[in-house]
Structure formats: C-alpha cells, structure tokens
Amino acid sequence: MHAYRSHTCAELNKSNVGDNVRLSGWVHRVRDHGGLLFIDLRDHYGITQVMADPDSPVFAEIEKVRSEWCIRIDGNVMARDESLINPKIPTGEIEVFIRDIEVLGKADELPLMVFGDQEYPEETRLKYRYLDLRREKLQNNMKLRSDVVASMRKRMWDIGFREFQTPIITSSSPEGARDFLIPSRLHPGKFYALPQAPQQFKQLIMVSGYDKYFQIAPCFRDEDPRADRSPTDFYQLDLEMSFVTQQDVFDTIQPVIAGVFEEFGGGRKVDTDWPQISYRDAALWYGTDKPDLRNPIKMQVVSEHFRGSGFAIFAKLLEQEGTEIRAIPAPSGGSRKFCDRMNAFAQREGLPGMGYIFWRDQGNGMEAAGPLAKNIGPERTEAIRQQLGLEVGDAAFFLAGKPKAFEAVAGRARDEIGRELKLIDEDRFAFAWIVDFPIYERDEETGKIDFEHNPFSMPQGGMEALEGDPLEVLGYQYDLSCNGYELVSGAIRNHKPEIMFKAFEIAGYGKDEVEKRFGGMVNAFKYGAPPHGGCAAGIDRIVMLLADEANIREVIMFPMNQRAEDLMMGAPNEPMNEQLRELHLRVIPQD
Secondary structure (H helix, E strand, O other): OOOOOOOOOOOOOHHHOOOEEEEEEEEEEEEEOOOOEEEEEEOOOOEEEEEEOOOOOOHHHHOOOOOOOEEEEEEEEEEOOHHHOOOOOOOOOEEEEEEEEEEEEOOOOOOOOOOOOOOOOHHHHHHOHHHHOOOHHHHHHHHHHHHHHHHHHHHHHHOOOEEOOOOOOEOOOOOOOEOOEEEOOOOOOOEEEOOOOOHHHHHHHHHOOOOEEEEEEEEEOEOOOEOOEOOOEEEEEEEEEEOOOHHHHHHHHHHHHHHHHHHHOOOOEEOOOOOEEEHHHHHHHHOOOOOOOOOOOOOEEOHHHOOOOOOHHHHHHOOOOOOEEEEEEEOOOOOHHHHHHHHHHHHHOOOOOOEEEEEEEOOOOEEEEOHHHHHHHHHHHHHHHHHHOOOOOOEEEEEEEOHHHHHHHHHHHHHHHHHHOOOOOOOEEOEEEEEOEEOEEEOOOOOOEEEOOOOOEOEOOHHHHHOOOHHHOEEOEEEEEEOOEEEEEEEEEOOOHHHHHHHHHHOOOOHHHHHHHHHHHHHHOOOOOOOEEEEEEEHHHHHHHHOOOOOHHHHOOOOOOOOOOEOOOOEOOOOOHHHHHHOOOOOOOOO
C-alpha cells in the first residue's frame, strides 16, 4: 500500500465496503458521541467520516487528535446505517473504522478556525493565509481560478494563438502607474523596472512578424489598493494581433470571455449582445466608463427645463460656460422617505444634497412634489417627466455643475438608486464595449494639453486628425465593462513614427524625449511595422465576478493587505547592509 493513501477523501463509496484503505488529510472536526469518536477527515478533494470505538487498537491515540492535525489512518470501509447517510457529500454512504493512525503533523492552538463560516479580521486572515486557504470557500475560489486560466489558454490555442513569454526585468512601461524599480548591481545608479504590462514587448512581437500572440502575464504596478485592484501585482490574459481593425479584436476576444462566463458562471445569464457605447455617452448616461448595464437607469441632460426657471441656484449656474443639469430617473422611487434617503447618500458623498421631484396620485390627477417642483412650476416638471418617461410613483434626482466635477458621484448615485429600488438583475452578466476615448484633455488650472488616455493608441483619422482641435481627437481605444467592473482594456496601436511624434508633440513632449523613453519601440517602427492591436483581460477581476466576491483578495492565493504589505512573509522588509553596498545604495532615514 502507498505510504500515505490508497484513496483521496472524496473517492470512497458503497462499492468499497469491506476494503482495507489508507487515507491522509486534516482533522476537519472531532465529535465525541459517548465513547464513539467520529472524525471528519479532509483533503483537497473532499471529506470522509472516519470513526473509532474503544475496540480500536489505537483508540487512546485517536483521543489525543485535535482540529487541523495532519494524520494518516488505516481502516475498514463500512456502510452507514440508512438513517445516517449524508447525501451532501460523495462519501456520505460510508465511514471508515480506524485500525491504525500516524500523526503526520501536529497543529498548535489555531488563530482562526478552518471549519465553519466565522469571520476574522483581515490582518489575521492574511498573516495566517495558509490556514485561511484551507477553508472550503477559498479552496473553491482557487480551483475556480485555476480552471478559468486553463480554459482561457485552451480557447486561445483553439483559435490559432500561440503563447510567448515576455521579460519580467525590463525598463519602464508607459502604462500610467508607478513602477516597481530594481537597482542594478552591475550598473550602479541605474534601475530596471518590473513591467506594468507586456505592452512594448507584445507590440515588438508583431513587428517581428508573429501574427498572433497571447500569454497569461504577470503585471506589476505600485498602486493604491481598492476592493477590485491589487496594490502590487495582478495577472491578465494578454493578446496582440497584426493586420486587424478594432472590430476584429472585439470579434476575437468576445467568444473567449463569453465562453468562460458561460462555463463558470453557475447558470447565470450571459448577455450575447455587447453594445458599443462611446466614452462620452457612457459618462453622460451612467457617470462612469465601466457601467453596470444590469441597472436600467440612464441619466439625461435636462438643462433647458431649468434655464431661466424659478430655481435660482440651477438657473444662475447655467449662465456659466460648460455647466449643465443632469437627471437620474428613479422608477418606483416616488416617496419622500426614499428621496430623503438618497439626499443623505449624496451628503455622505460630499455634496450638499440632490434636488428631487417625485410624482404622486392626488385622486384627481398626477402631482409633482418636492422643493424643485414648487420652484419651477407644473409646466416644467411635466416636461421633465415626459422626457424621462416617468409615471405616478416615480422620482428623479438632479445634479448640476461642470460634468467632470459631478459625474462620478452621479454614477454612484445611479448605482445606489438601482440597488435600493431592486432594479438590478443580480442573476446576469451584462457586457458593454466602451469606445471612442478622447486622447487629450486640457488641465483646468494650467490650460496645458496632456494625454487623457493611452498615448500609444492610433488616433481616429490618423495624422489629419492631429492637425485639428486636440480635444476633439478620439483614439481607437476600448474597454470592456461587465456589471460595473472594467474587465478588458486595449487599443489599435499607433505604429507610425511620424504620427506618434506628432501625438506626443501636441502634449508637449519633444522627439528627443520620446526616443529616450521609448526608443526600442520607436526604432522598431522604422523597419516596416504592421498595423496591429490587442487587449488584456484582468484574470483576478474575472474570477472575482465568477466567484461572486466583492473583494479581489478572495481570489488571489497570497494577496497583500491594504497597505501593500505581506503579513505572512514580512514584506517589504529592510535590506542588509551588505546588499545595499553591493547595489551602491544608501537608505535615508525618514524624519
């Protein structure tokens, strides 16, 4: 017999009754039924109930066993009484009578329990992550993650892509976040960078004549953490293609992403119609470039109904250039109690509040109620109601000012209204392509033109577009959103040096600076670069959605905490003096 096991803890069933078997695993829990000891023995695959009574030759040893000890047992498979069968587990028809036991690894008193669904502070969970990972939910999440990655790889190979690996130690990448820098021992005073993405290398692969590329790529960015973002590293399905248009990229990646969600979505509906929404429309309708389309609410501009109205705050505001009023419809939200709750939400978001109107039935007809309705009168409130398509029992909320100043709050208010009114279809994955991103923006304080989005996207219209108003230039850049999260980002690349230099010149970057920072890629484009484009899909975020988790750390094996610390391994830590000397570095103490 094998040194540790003849079967896993998920394999035995009624056909094994009478067999002598060997199992190894962890003590999930121990139950003492008055002289009868029952142990749920757990391994990666499942649980088997093993038991002993005083007739067992090792009963005294079994009495010493505690939760999470790692043990090996030998015993006989027995059928359970009909009334004791557990249909919830594959091994529920049998139990194993213990004849021999070996303790493979004792466990000290546990800082967190593996059995059950108790909640523990994040600090405890991350410090003892190896215990946290034994819990059933995390075991399932990590298996899901592995299966999703395997499925992605297979789907990419099936459509003719080959996987190539790009360097991990490289120079800075133009992704817009902070780099993790690595000092060079051989070149004192110089630094490598961990790649924020394989961006430059995958484009160089296309220049090298490889038609299609993908990899499951680790990416490193020194970012502030969020619930849906790791502060240090993440993985993405990265791909690039030559001789393609934007639509070709969409047609390639959509079946891969949709297929993964259909395979692992647990039966939830996966939308097949993925609308293409311009960046400007997404900001207007949803207040974000990653809208949750499960929420049917669509915001609208209603400025004209307030211009010159009796509501002086909005009327005077509209006299300023670049201001507007937007309405958030709230179907079924027509009660003063609900409107007050949403006002409180706006105040928590840092606003003085949100204006609102709600429509109620007065017996002899519909009436618009609320402070705004009284100020602007029945004609204007009726025009607003008709524009928004609202009825009795509905409401609308209003935000005003320069759109960039209030769009994000408006988007969060839209989400909150959808949740509160239960308008969101929770059993669905709703996708949308966000397209036509502006390449440039003007800094409100300095008036300077700078890049708003990826500077390496091909401008729509090419060189001719760059001769006009920079703020009107759109790029062939795109994101894929799903249920309020950005899952995919990509672009058709600017592969022509003359257009690239002009694009950077508009933003105040000279030719010499571009060649200094991105010389490898720019030089390669001088030798017959093909038109090319691609995208990258965030694996951590995709698995988070599929696992129905709200925090990305629940689907990462060994995540950092909110302060970008590894509490388990003690990183970051202080280097030894010898290491600093080798690297010609000195640490300056903090004041």
